[in-house]
Amino acid sequence: MAVTRTFSIIKPDATRRNLTGAVTKTLEDAGLRVVASKRMQMTREQAEGFYAVHKDRPFFGELCDFMVSGPVVVQVLEGEDAVKRNRDIMGATNPADAAEGTIRKQFAESIEANTVHGSDSDENAAIEIAYFFDDAEIVG
Ligand code: CMP
Numbered sequence: 001m002a003v004t005r006t007f008s009i010i011k012p013d014a015t016r017r018n019l020t021g022a023v024t025k026t027l028e029d030a031g032l033r034v035v036a037s038k039r040m041q042m043t044r045e046q047a048e049g050f051y052a053v054h055k056d057r058p059f060f061g062e063l064c065d066f067m068v069s070g071p072v073v074v075q076v077l078e079g080e081d082a083v084k085r086n087r088d089i090m091g092a093t094n095p096a097d098a099a100e101g102t103i104r105k106q107f108a109e110s111i112e113a114n115t116v117h118g119s120d121s122d123e124n125a126a127i128e129i130a131y132f133f134d135d136a137e138i139v140g
Pocket of ligand 1: 116118
């Protein structure tokens with residue numbers, strides 16, 4: 001299995017509850033390595049651009065409001081089959097459907113305040129990583 005990279009966001013509901021370390025430990029325990037990480041306040045423009053694929057969905061406005069409601073931690077994660085590995089440990093988008101032991105089962109408050117974002121494909125991982133990081137900020 002190839003070592004690949006994925007993009008992760010620790011969302012405002014998690015930073016507000018001081019869960020950055022707990023979420024990161026769960027990612028690391030799942031075999032992912034944090035090769036870049038920064039805490040930042042996303043601008044409305046950044047949030048709308050990042051989630052542009054959802055712009056016609058009814059929850060788009062509230063999703064962007066939420067993503068700028070507090071700091072986030074954007075990360076690049078590396079590991080074997082990183083996109084799938086991360087999605088497995090994240091759990092289902094809606095925490096009500098998330099499996100035991102997943103991040104969203106443990107920590108998420110709602111489908112919106114669901115603690116983490118993770119890329120859904122290698123192609124989107126590359127796009128999302130480049131949206132927030134320069135190559136020089138990623139140290140494997
Ligand atoms: P994320 O993986 O960051 O990608 C899009 C986000 O939209 C998703 O996680 C959810 O947090 C958020 N969202 C809010 N409402 C909904 C909804 N009804 N269905 C799907 N996603 C939603």
